[in-house]
Amino acid sequence: MQTVGVVAATVLVAKLIQAGTGSDRYLFSCLVVSAVVSLVLFFTGVDRGVRQMREERKTIGGTSQAFCNGAPCRPYLKLTPTGATNQVGARMGVNTSFVQWVKDQLRPGDSYYMVMTAAPEAAAFPQWITYRFLPNLATGIEGQLGNGTVRQGSPSAVTKADWVIFYDVDPRKWRTARGNQGQLQRIAPTFGLLRRSR
Amino acid sequence: MRVAVGFVAANVLLLTAGIGVLLGMGFIRLRPGVIAQAAGLGFIVGLSVVMLVGIFMLVVGIPVQFMSLAAVCLVAGGGGLEIARRRDGWPTFRHLELRRLRWTPARLWTNVSPVHLVLAIILLALAVFAAVAFSVYKVPPAASFDDFAIWSKKGLALYYIDGLDPQFFVNSTYLPMHQEYPILLPLLEAFVFRAMGRPDTQLIHVEFLVFFVAFLGALAYLTYRESRHFLWAPVLLALAVAPFIHVQLGTGYADVPMSCFIALGMLTLGLWLERGERSHLALAVIFMSAAGSTKFEGLIAAILAFGTAGVILLAQRKWRVLRTAALGAGVFVISLLPWRIWVAAHPEIQSFFHPSRGFDLDYLSQHSELPGQAIDLIAANIADTSQSFYIVPTALAFIALALLTRPSRLLAIFYLTVPVLLLAVLVWVYWVDPTTWSPNRVVDSVILIAVSAILHLSSRVSVPASLEARPGGGRVRRSTAGDG
Numbered sequence: 150m151q152t153v154g155v156v157a158a159t160v161l162v163a164k165l166i167q168a169g170t171g172s173d174r175y176l177f178s179c180l181v182v183s184a185v186v187s188l189v190l191f192f193t194g195v196d197r198g199v200r201q202m203r204e205e206r207k208t209i210g211g212t213s214q215a216f217c218n219g220a221p222c223r224p225y226l227k228l229t230p231t232g233a234t235n236q237v238g239a240r241m242g243v244n245t246s247f248v249q250w251v252k253d254q255l256r257p258g259d260s261y262y263m264v265m266t267a268a269p270e271a272a273a274f275p276q277w278i279t280y281r282f283l284p285n286l287a288t289g290i291e292g293q294l295g296n297g298t299v300r301q302g303s304p305s306a307v308t309k310a311d312w313v314i315f316y317d318v319d320p321r322k323w324r325t326a327r328g329n330q331g332q333l334q335r336i337a338p339t340f341g342l343l344r345r346s347r
Numbered sequence: 348m349r350v351a352v353g354f355v356a357a358n359v360l361l362l363t364a365g366i367g368v369l370l371g372m373g374f375i376r377l378r379p380g381v382i383a384q385a386a387g388l389g390f391i392v393g394l395s396v397v398m399l400v401g402i403f404m405l406v407v408g409i410p411v412q413f414m415s416l417a418a419v420c421l422v423a424g425g426g427g428l429e430i431a432r433r434r435d436g437w438p439t440f441r442h443l444e445l446r447r448l449r450w451t452p453a454r455l456w457t458n459v460s461p462v463h464l465v466l467a468i469i470l471l472a473l474a475v476f477a478a479v480a481f482s483v484y485k486v487p488p489a490a491s492f493d494d495f496a497i498w499s500k501k502g503l504a505l506y507y508i509d510g511l512d513p514q515f516f517v518n519s520t521y522l523p524m525h526q527e528y529p530i531l532l533p534l535l536e537a538f539v540f541r542a543m544g545r546p547d548t549q550l551i552h553v554e555f556l557v558f559f560v561a562f563l564g565a566l567a568y569l570t571y572r573e574s575r576h577f578l579w580a581p582v583l584l585a586l587a588v589a590p591f592i593h594v595q596l597g598t599g600y601a602d603v604p605m606s607c608f609i610a611l612g613m614l615t616l617g618l619w620l621e622r623g624e625r626s627h628l629a630l631a632v633i634f635m636s637a638a639g640s641t642k643f644e645g646l647i648a649a650i651l652a653f654g655t656a657g658v659i660l661l662a663q664r665k666w667r668v669l670r671t672a673a674l675g676a677g678v679f680v681i682s683l684l685p686w687r688i689w690v691a692a693h694p695e696i697q698s699f700f701h702p703s704r705g706f707d708l709d710y711l712s713q714h715s716e717l718p719g720q721a722i723d724l725i726a727a728n729i730a731d732t733s734q735s736f737y738i739v740p741t742a743l744a745f746i747a748l749a750l751l752t753r754p755s756r757l758l759a760i761f762y763l764t765v766p767v768l769l770l771a772v773l774v775w776v777y778w779v780d781p782t783t784w785s786p787n788r789v790v791d792s793v794i795l796i797a798v799s800a801i802l803h804l805s806s807r808v809s810v811p812a813s814l815e816a817r818p819g820g821g822r823v824r825r826s827t828a829g830d831g
Binding site: 152179181187190192194226233273 | 469476482508512520547579580581590740743749755805
């Protein structure tokens with residue numbers, strides 16, 4: 150219908166302005182219609198775009214929720230780069246305090262194995278957490294994988310890792326690589342970090 | 348400060364490389380004014396060529412650090428400059444055309460016309476829009492799922508790791524990261540991160556804005572070379588502020604950049620079909636290779652574009668030109684081979700899409716409602732005038748009228764066939780797996796191909812002499828690739 154509208158406007162303009170002959174005349178009219186419509190859309194687009202973006206800049210990253218995972222939600226503009234990045238995770242529901250604490254423990258070149266909760270609401274968490282942990286690389290993830298599937302544990306992947314990270318899983322109930330030696334630190338009953346002794 | 352300087356340096360290097368390529372292939376002359384006009388085109392060409400070389404380096408195991416890619420930029424820029432210097436000589440003071448810039452307030456006042464005032468208002472509006480857009484693009488970090496799960500994640504990995512470390516790029520732990528996806532965009536991010544000295548995941552979004560501005564400049568320059576009027580320019584102005592672009596571009600997704608490459612590839616391939624200048628074909632190969640190295644949809648669109656051009660030439664029985672086209676398509680294939688070979692060499696990489704289901708008649712008949720759904724979703728997004736500003740309907744009107752005129756008929760067929768085939772493939776992909784694409788993003792390439800169609804076809808429209816801004820300019824010549 151929109152195309153029919155443009156063609157109708159073209160025919161109308163061709164009748165009004167007697168420039169050119171034959172199909173050239175209609176092409177020229179189509180060009181005039183296109184130019185006029187585009188100019189109008191440009192100015193309205195600038196007006197609307199500038200107003201929306203100025204508003205968006207102040208509130209970008211903001212949310213109607215009062216709290217993002219326990220902490221007050223704040224727009225990105227008012228945060229440091231690290232704070233803004235963590236705010237993304239917090240808005241998803243990730244325990245960003247734990248993730249930041251783990252990130253601070255990892256040394257360059259350290260690898261990790263992540264034991265994730267199998268809860269469906271954590272579906273997107275591993276994608277963000279593995280992004281956040283770069284440049285440290287994962288040897289494996291069990292539990293919620295991030296695409297809706299729940300992956301079983303991999304003892305061989307555990308043995309390649311320097312750390313085992315427990316995200317919303319009680320380390321005492323973990324069965325994948327029982328008997329792993331190492332130092333376990335916990336900041337909550339189900340959030341812990343195991344430094345594997347190799 | 349280091350971050351800002353690095354950001355600018357990375358982009359200047361890409362521009363240098365592109366201008367060098369354009370000079371080397373003889374597409375532009377070594378004159379300051381011409382180089383300034385072709386800056387947008389030069390930037391996109393430079394980015395495409397340097398990233399394609401970078402992908403090759405990664406695949407063969409050469410560490411891609413800032414200095415190695417900077418060296419590629421300088422070699423391309425310096426080589427092109429040297430070729431052009433031998434051909435055109437150094438520009439002299441006369442070539443700067445400073446006389447045209449000697450404006451005094453009195454002269455300005457007496458020469459000013461209503462057209463100048465409108466132009467000034469447009470420029471002011473654009474400047475305000477660009478400034479506000481800049482202030483917004485630099486704020487959010489990688490906040491969208493595909494950004495932190497795919498594009499920025501790979502960009503960060505390439506920044507931290509000097510190569511395609513299998514522990515990251517082949518590790519199934521990182522699914523659904525789409526490890527088979529080409530890596531032009533992540534490599535660009537890594538290059539800019541390295542220039543900045545640290546991965547600024549907020550400022551990197553401004554790179555997408557820079558890319559889009561350069562894209563607009565490239566389209567404008569390519570059309571300007573061909574046209575005697577400027578009545579096509581408002582379409583570019585509308586595109587510059589079109590909401591569908593800015594809603595997506597700031598998220599760091601690859602759809603808009605890939606569609607920009609496709610649009611430029613279509614325009615240059617269309618110009619080659621019409622005029623037969625090999626430099627247009629060379630540019631088309633560069634842009635199509637970049638599109639195919641950005642996203643799968645880009646690869647599909649590029650294959651369809653070359654295929655359609657080939658069929659048109661075949662129908663015209665232009666065997667000699669067909670050979671040239673085959674050569675171009677061959678270079679396109681070769682440019683994509685490194686990444687495809689690398690993916691094939693790692694069978695543990697799992698693809699998210701399984702085309703075999705698309706040939707299973709039982710499955711297809713059991714899901715016969717899906718094509719209709721896909722068409723409805725695509726149509727709804729294309730028809731959303733608040734986002735895409737009547738671009739596709741206008742292009743369809745141009746194409747319908749051009750089909751009636753003999754000189755532009757082939758172009759109209761070209762610009763109609765490619766997006767229609769692309770949409771058919773997208774509908775088939777949806778039929779195979781409805782979770783494969785997002786309707787608001789998948790239409791980007793169709794809308795931007797429509798922009799190319801409008802620009803090309805409108806540049807061929809004869810306008811009254813009073814509207815010819817460049818009576819002696821433009822290079823309108825009715826010939827086809829066979830005559831070139």
